[in-house]
Amino acid sequence: MAQTEHYILNMGPQHPSTHGVLRVKVELDGERIVHCTPVMGYLHRGIEKLMESRTYTQCVPFTDRLDYVSSMNNNWAFCGAVEKLAGIEVPERAEYIRVICAELNRIASHQVFIGSLLIDLGAATGMIYAFRDREKVLDLFNIICGARMTCHYIRIGGVIKDAQDEFLKETQKFVDYVPQMLQEYDNLFTGNEIFMERLKGTSIITKEDALRFNMSGPNIRASGHEYDIRKIDSYGVYDRFDFQVPTGTKGDNWDRYRIRFEEIRESARIIQQALDSIPAGPYMAKVPKVLKPAKGDVYHRVENTRGELGFYIVSDGTTKPYRVHIHRPSFINLQALDTMCKGLLLADAVAAYATVDPLMGEVDC
Amino acid sequence: MHNGILYLVTQDIREALLPIAGSEIIVNLTIMALGIALMFGLVTGSALIFTLLERKVCAFIQVRIGPNRVGPGGTLQSLADMLKLMSKEDIVPQGIDMWLWVLSPALIFVPSALIYAMFPFDDGVIFADVNIGLFLILAITSQSVLPFLMGGYASNSKYAMIGGMRTVAQMLAYEVPMVFALMGVVMLTGSLKMSAIVEAQTDVWFVVLQPLAFLIFMVAALVESNRPPFNIVEGESEIIAGPFTEYTGMRWALFFLAEFANLLSISIMTTTLFLGGWHGPEFLPGMVWFAIKVMIMVLVYQWIGWTFPRLRIDHMLTFGWKVLLPIALVNVLLTGIGIYVFNWL
Amino acid sequence: MWGKGLIEGMRVTWKHFWGKKETVYYPEEKLPMTERFRGGHLVLDEKKCIGCKLCAMGCPNAAIEVTVEVDENKKRHPVKYVHDLGRCLYCDLCIEACPSKCISWDKNYEAASYFKEDMKYDAVAECRGREKQ
Numbered sequence: 001m002a003q004t005e006h007y008i009l010n011m012g013p014q015h016p017s018t019h020g021v022l023r024v025k026v027e028l029d030g031e032r033i034v035h036c037t038p039v040m041g042y043l044h045r046g047i048e049k050l051m052e053s054r055t056y057t058q059c060v061p062f063t064d065r066l067d068y069v070s071s072m073n074n075n076w077a078f079c080g081a082v083e084k085l086a087g088i089e090v091p092e093r094a095e096y097i098r099v100i101c102a103e104l105n106r107i108a109s110h111q112v113f114i115g116s117l118l119i120d121l122g123a124a125t126g127m128i129y130a131f132r133d134r135e136k137v138l139d140l141f142n143i144i145c146g147a148r149m150t151c152h153y154i155r156i157g158g159v160i161k162d163a164q165d166e167f168l169k170e171t172q173k174f175v176d177y178v179p180q181m182l183q184e185y186d187n188l189f190t191g192n193e194i195f196m197e198r199l200k201g202t203s204i205i206t207k208e209d210a211l212r213f214n215m216s217g218p219n220i221r222a223s224g225h226e227y228d229i230r231k232i233d234s235y236g237v238y239d240r241f242d243f244q245v246p247t248g249t250k251g252d253n254w255d256r257y258r259i260r261f262e263e264i265r266e267s268a269r270i271i272q273q274a275l276d277s278i279p280a281g282p283y284m285a286k287v288p289k290v291l292k293p294a295k296g297d298v299y300h301r302v303e304n305t306r307g308e309l310g311f312y313i314v315s316d317g318t319t320k321p322y323r324v325h326i327h328r329p330s331f332i333n334l335q336a337l338d339t340m341c342k343g344l345l346l347a348d349a350v351a352a353y354a355t356v357d358p359l360m361g362e363v364d365c
Numbered sequence: 366m367h368n369g370i371l372y373l374v375t376q377d378i379r380e381a382l383l384p385i386a387g388s389e390i391i392v393n394l395t396i397m398a399l400g401i402a403l404m405f406g407l408v409t410g411s412a413l414i415f416t417l418l419e420r421k422v423c424a425f426i427q428v429r430i431g432p433n434r435v436g437p438g439g440t441l442q443s444l445a446d447m448l449k450l451m452s453k454e455d456i457v458p459q460g461i462d463m464w465l466w467v468l469s470p471a472l473i474f475v476p477s478a479l480i481y482a483m484f485p486f487d488d489g490v491i492f493a494d495v496n497i498g499l500f501l502i503l504a505i506t507s508q509s510v511l512p513f514l515m516g517g518y519a520s521n522s523k524y525a526m527i528g529g530m531r532t533v534a535q536m537l538a539y540e541v542p543m544v545f546a547l548m549g550v551v552m553l554t555g556s557l558k559m560s561a562i563v564e565a566q567t568d569v570w571f572v573v574l575q576p577l578a579f580l581i582f583m584v585a586a587l588v589e590s591n592r593p594p595f596n597i598v599e600g601e602s603e604i605i606a607g608p609f610t611e612y613t614g615m616r617w618a619l620f621f622l623a624e625f626a627n628l629l630s631i632s633i634m635t636t637t638l639f640l641g642g643w644h645g646p647e648f649l650p651g652m653v654w655f656a657i658k659v660m661i662m663v664l665v666y667q668w669i670g671w672t673f674p675r676l677r678i679d680h681m682l683t684f685g686w687k688v689l690l691p692i693a694l695v696n697v698l699l700t701g702i703g704i705y706v707f708n709w710l
Numbered sequence: 711m712w713g714k715g716l717i718e719g720m721r722v723t724w725k726h727f728w729g730k731k732e733t734v735y736y737p738e739e740k741l742p743m744t745e746r747f748r749g750g751h752l753v754l755d756e757k758k759c760i761g762c763k764l765c766a767m768g769c770p771n772a773a774i775e776v777t778v779e780v781d782e783n784k785k786r787h788p789v790k791y792v793h794d795l796g797r798c799l800y801c802d803l804c805i806e807a808c809p810s811k812c813i814s815w816d817k818n819y820e821a822a823s824y825f826k827e828d829m830k831y832d833a834v835a836e837c838r839g840r841e842k843q
Contacts, residue, residue, distance in 0.1 A: 422727070
């Protein structure tokens with residue numbers, strides 16, 4: 001009698017489409033997925049622990065290394081938490097520059113998302129186009145802070161260097177380029193029937209499931225839950241800008257892709273508004289050289305490109321944090337992988353990793 | 366019929382050799398051996414050139430420059446790659462089925478090279494102008510599924526196994542629509558002989574008479590030769606490299622060479638069956654026209670490959686069985702009616 | 711209609727096939743680095759350095775090791791200023807911490823080396839080497 005049995009396929013930590021060092025144990029029945037278990041920890045560097053032995057100022061560059069494609073947002077999350085803890089008022093201009101940088105970073109990060117999704121679907125050309133345009137954002141960062149990915153630009157009390165006119169002018173140029181860029185993506189792959197068929201209706205995660213998994217960011221918005229920290233718990237000067245939060249309906253791969261696509265558009269709108277209304281003035285608050293926040297704890301969250309990034313900091317009144325805990329969106333979103341991939345084909349699992357958009361630097365922390 | 370350049374050259378050689386060798390048989394054998402050597406040179410040489418071409422085309426499409434270091438403008442890049450592959454360590458994984466594993470890369474090259482015998486390169490320049498030429502080509506190409514499966518099965522790797530299984534499903538699914546699409550051509554010609562098929566396109570190319578068959582053939586040919594967007598056998602983002610996952614060095618290079626030889630052969634087939642083979646305006650010899658058409662087809666196939674994302678296996682099989690096969694059958698029917706109406710007129 | 715998107719995509723790639731290329735021939739052609747670029751070796755101005763070691767203290771990863779000598783005028787001078795590129799985060803905190811503004815980046819981004827030991831260098835020695843030239 002013929003007998004069939006499931007077999008386990010180890011995808012990763014060295015696999016072309018695991019976005020870093022994610023390892024997924026996939027239990028397969030033929031090509032159908034029965035179970036998939038993400039195994040994490042291959043990139044664990046103990047950043048939370050490292051921060052305990054560094055002063056608050058010294059902690060900031062470590063946040064760059066969490067989610068290394070959206071370092072501006074990470075800087076902001078940590079600095080925002082420390083500012084809350086120490087009661088530092090951030091100057092107006094700095095807030096605007098922060099918004100510009102964070103939104104530029106969101107665009108860059110979503111371009112990485114689009115690029116890696118496309119390469120996972122086997123369309124290398126689209127990936128190159130997405131990365132080519134991301135390069136423009138990275139060049140902007142290079143102008144303003146001298147680094148392309150690990151920016152370390154947003155600091156406690158403001159931003160470290162003023163935004164030059166050159167930066168603002170180049171940013172304006174980029175914002176003007178965004179619609180044209182998105183049109184090209186639309187022509188090349190959003191309208192592509194093969195691409196649509198690959199994504200539509202696969203790896204569905206319902207709103208209930210998404211809430212149950214405590215997902216956040218574009219992934220939960222794709223399931224139809226309007227949850228954006230910029231709107232519900234506005235930080236910085238986001239309440240002054242007019243922007244929409246795109247939401248999906250089904251929560252499939254296609255929705256997750258479309259939402260990020262639309263978010264690029266919205267980010268460009270926010271940047272445009274910020275550029276139009278950026279005030280003059282100081283860019284850094286008076287922050288004592290030796291920062292000693294009072295005893296206490298604080299939780300500050302921002303809308304990272306991947307979801308709700310929160311920093312929980314406990315201060316014992318010294319120059320170093322007593323304990324730092326990082327609420328990492330990628331880590332939490334990744335837990336839904338099993339629910340998403342059940343019963344799908346191996347090729348869909350690859351697309352699902354890509355649309356969940358985990359970043360191993362953040363997952364393993 | 367026998368008036369092509371190559372034929373005349375062959376005659377010259379024959380005349381030069383006859384006094385030296387003395388016997389007709391030896392001369393024939395020598396010429397045969399020369400021809401085979403030429404053929405293999407063409408196949409491997411084209412594979413080398415196409416590696417570079419593929420990389421350049423892909424780079425240009427992706428707004429990059431592409432290989433530009435080795436030789437003038439990077440023209441010797443594929444030679445350098447070849448040398449690198451030869452100098453690589455030959456890793457034999459544990460727990461493999463040694464015989465199958467070793468044979469697989471060797472066998473994969475056989476069908477790819479063998480079908481070149483049936484291709485008419487110019488008027489009269491054809492190795493084996495057998496009366497079942499097209500049938501023989503299809504029969505030989507369908508053999509290429511076996512080495513893939515062998516390699517996948519023997520490698521003792523799950524990725525390779527999945528890749529091997531995918532090959533079988535994919536090749537079987539697209540063999541049928543391809544054959545039915547070519548049926549239209551055969552019906553128009555009334556012969557399976559390759560030279561007769563080209564001969565029949567003197568006035569009008571079959572791409573005009575058989576546009577549906579042309580499209581179906583293009584898709585099926587892409588699938589048969591594992592070109593993107595149908596390269597699910599390799600599916601580098603899912604199953605690493607499919608059946609070739611465990612191969613290194615020259616063994617892997619043979620798979621690679623076969624892939625490019627297949628690219629050339631599908632381009633030649635498209636040209637021969639639909640684009641009029643060596644036919645073209647008088648000012649250039651037939652061989653050149655043939656080469657130009659083949660080159661354009663190669664570029665078109667690469668252009669398609671570098672634009673689209675890869676299909677998923679179930680979509681692909683559905684497309685093959687439920688879309689292409691019915692269309693191909695309808696095409697056969699239409700061709701039959703067309704021929705009937707044409708004769709009646 | 712099914713297939714319209716495919717044609718549209720092929721049009722885009724066709725256009726780019728003939729279009730301008732975005733990459734450059736790297737070692738021959740180098741992109742200019744910005745004014746604020748962080749990277750490369752630290753350029754130390756030995757005369758200006760007051761040997762306060764604030765840079766070493768400000769470094770989050772302990773990449774800088776400064777040895778200071780006090781001369782007869784009770785003035786502090788750096789004798790050795792070892793910067794370990796392998797540990798460096800390029801976070802700019804050392805340069806920001808410097809009270810006399812005596813360090814800066816040389817903006818050379820080609821810092822790869824074959825051996826781990828080559829990642830360490832002495833900025834004082836480099837400074838003296840520059841002066842000799």
